[in-house]
Amino acid sequence: MEQQERTFRIGPIRPPSEANSLLLQVTNGCTWNKCKFCQLYRHTKFKAYSADSIKADIDNIAYQADIIRRYQTPLGAWDIDGLNQELGQIPSEEERQCFYMVANWLVGGGENVFLQDGNTTALSSGRLSDVLIYLKQAFPGIKRITSYGRAENLSRVSAEEYAELPALKEAGLDRIHSGFETGSDAVLQKINKGVTQQQEITAGKNIKAGGIELSVYFMPGVGGKELTKENAEDTSHVINEIGPDFLRIRTAAVKPGTGLYEDYQNGQLTLCSDEEKLLEIRTVIERAPEIDTRVVSDHIINLLQGVEGHIVLDRQKMLDMIDGYLNKPEYEKRLYQAARRMALVNGPGDMKYLDQSRVDQIESLIRAIPDPYEWEEKMNALIGRYI
Secondary structure (H helix, E strand, O other): OOOOOOOOOOOOOOOHHHOOOEEEEOEEOOOOOOOOOOOOOOOOOOEEOOHHHHHHHHHHHHHHHHHHHOOEOOOOOEOHHHHHHHHHOOOOHHHHHHHHHHHHHHHOOOOEEEEEOOOHHHOOHHHHHHHHHHHHHHOOOOOEEEEEOOHHHHOOOOHHHHHOOHHHHHHOEEEEEEEEEOOOHHHHHHOOOOOOHHHHHHHHHHHHHOOOEEEEEEOOOOOOHHHHHHHHHHHHHHHHHHOOOEEEEOOOOOOOOOHHHHHHHOOOOOOOOHHHHHHHHHHHHHOOOOOOOEEEOOOOOOOOOOOOEEHHHHHHHHHHHHHHHHOOOHHHHHHHHHHHHOOOOOOHHHHHHOOHHHHHHHHHHHHHOOOHHHHHHHHHHHHHHHO
16 A cells, blocks of 8 residues: 655745744735735635645644654754655655655754745634644644734734634734835835735734734835835834834845836836935834834845844944945945845955955956946846845
8 A cells, every 4th residue: 555645735935034934834825916026926826725734734744743753862862864864765755845844843943833825814713723723732842833914904803803812822823924015105006015004004003912923024125216215204104103023124126027027127117226225224214213123134135134133222233334335435335236146245244255256256247337227227137036
């Protein structure tokens, strides 16, 4: 009798902060799927999986976990060679991927779970509660469960309803990631986000009042030069109104295949320079001085990844870091821009370690593209490789 494959669904995306989390897919695709900057789910029809289907995946994760735990000593150490041998004996590529994920998760502590896909909160609260209880029973050591959620859906749920979901909180659903991208109605309309500023504020206040952590995403430059002022100032207004736990920076990249790229080609959107994107970040930080929000810059597409910290405690440090870059001579800024966009450095301080052959390569690129806007187009193309 052929042995049953012990596989489970794994979606395409998760936040960088969930790199070591177990990925449990409870929905597929995105309920909106019309944002002009995104192409990820263009050919995917949204589906919410049944509780029984998700529980079957949890059973298979638990089955893999039982095998993996055989390679842990009583003192907690792991036999990595033994795990690799076990992995090599699995005939199916899909099952190997599942085994590898569970092994990495358990070796890393087995504490955090991320619920996929693009809008997990579209799942009915009853079904989600049922799934999370089952998950926590299978893995009682779980400490944090996180998901994505669209502001449009979340704005329809009252704080009281969140507070009356003890099963969700008991299971550990304590953080929701929401891609606001901007707080400007004009930019939201331009990128076809399908949500309004007021819905974002309502959603954020509901989540916070319900005791759930909120991680909001901000996309500097997504409105183009035409709306850079609105993108910054209106986003700072939303952040001040909500006071999210995290403000995650995701620098805009206009990528071929998206509606935003079509707007760029048709002359309806002018690319922001990296400097203008930094000024947007600066405005948001400067105009939200008293909120207990942590700025997080955990993606390679951000030019100055060191600009992060608590706004109350680290506000001036972050502003100084931005100003330090903006005050550099144009040539130095371009040199760093290219090195960063080529993933050669993590921050300006790394430039002194750059190999001379790389410096020569970048200098040749600078000479080849003297026009400032053409230069930014080149930088935009380089960023697009990481999305």
